[in-house]
Amino acid sequence: VNSYSYSQLSAAYRCNQYFKLLYVDRLKPPQAKSDALHFGSSMHSAIEEYLTHGSNIIDSFHAYWSIEADKIEFGRYSRSEHENMAEILLTRFERKYAKKIKVHQQEVRLFGNISEGIRIEGTPDLLGDYEGVPSVIDFKTSASRYPKEKVFLGEQMPLYAHLAKQNGYNPTQVVYIIFVKGQTPGIQVLTFELKSDYIDKVLANVRQQCENLEVIRANNSWTRNTNSCLMGERKCDFFNECWKEQSSNE
C-alpha cells in the first residue's frame, strides 16, 4: 500500500514526472544547500533543542550553523549578518514567544489514513498548546512578512491536524511563527482556527489527489508539466535528466 506525505503531494502537484523521479525511481537531486535553507534548518534545530531539552538557544544555533556554513555561498546577507539576525530573532523568541508554547510532541513522524486503502504520513514541526489552545505549530524563516491569508492556504497544516487527531491529539488551530529576516528582523505570528468542515474540504482534495496518483502509478502514465521546468531563472533539479536530448542538440 502506498503512503503519501505532504512533500510527495506537492511534488506531484508541481509535476507528475518530478514525483516519479523523486519517489518512484528514487533519484537524488543534486543538493546545493542555499544560505536560506541552511539558515532555516539551523533555526529549526535550535528551537527544537531549546523547547525539548532547555538547551541554550543561541549556542545550539551556532552548533548547527557552523557544521555547514563554510561550504555555503552567501547571497544577499553575509555569514555574519545571518548570525546577527539569528541571535536577535532567537533571543526575542525565547523572551516573548516560547513561554506561550506547551509542547506535546516535536518533529514526530505521524501515520494515518484518509480513506480505506489510502495511507498518509507527515512530521509536524510541533504539536502543543499555544496560549492554551491545542495547536499545530509551524516555524518558518522568510525574507518578508507573510500575507495573513497564507495561514489558511495550503494543505499541509490541516493534513497534520488530521494525522494528529488520528494519533490521539486534537489541535483546533494552526499557528505560524515566522522569523522574518532583514535589516530589522522580526517575528510574525499568524493563527487560524481549524473548523471540521474546512479540514473535510482539504481532505477531500487530498484524497482525490492520492487517488489520481494511484491511477497514474498503475498505468505508468506520468505527465510532464513543462511550466514547472524553469521557475524564473532556477531550473528544476531534474532538468538535465528530463531534457538531456534537447540540451545536447543545442
Ligand code: SF4
Ligand atoms: S524538468 Fe520539468 S518535466 Fe522534468 S521533472 Fe522537472 S518539472 Fe517535470
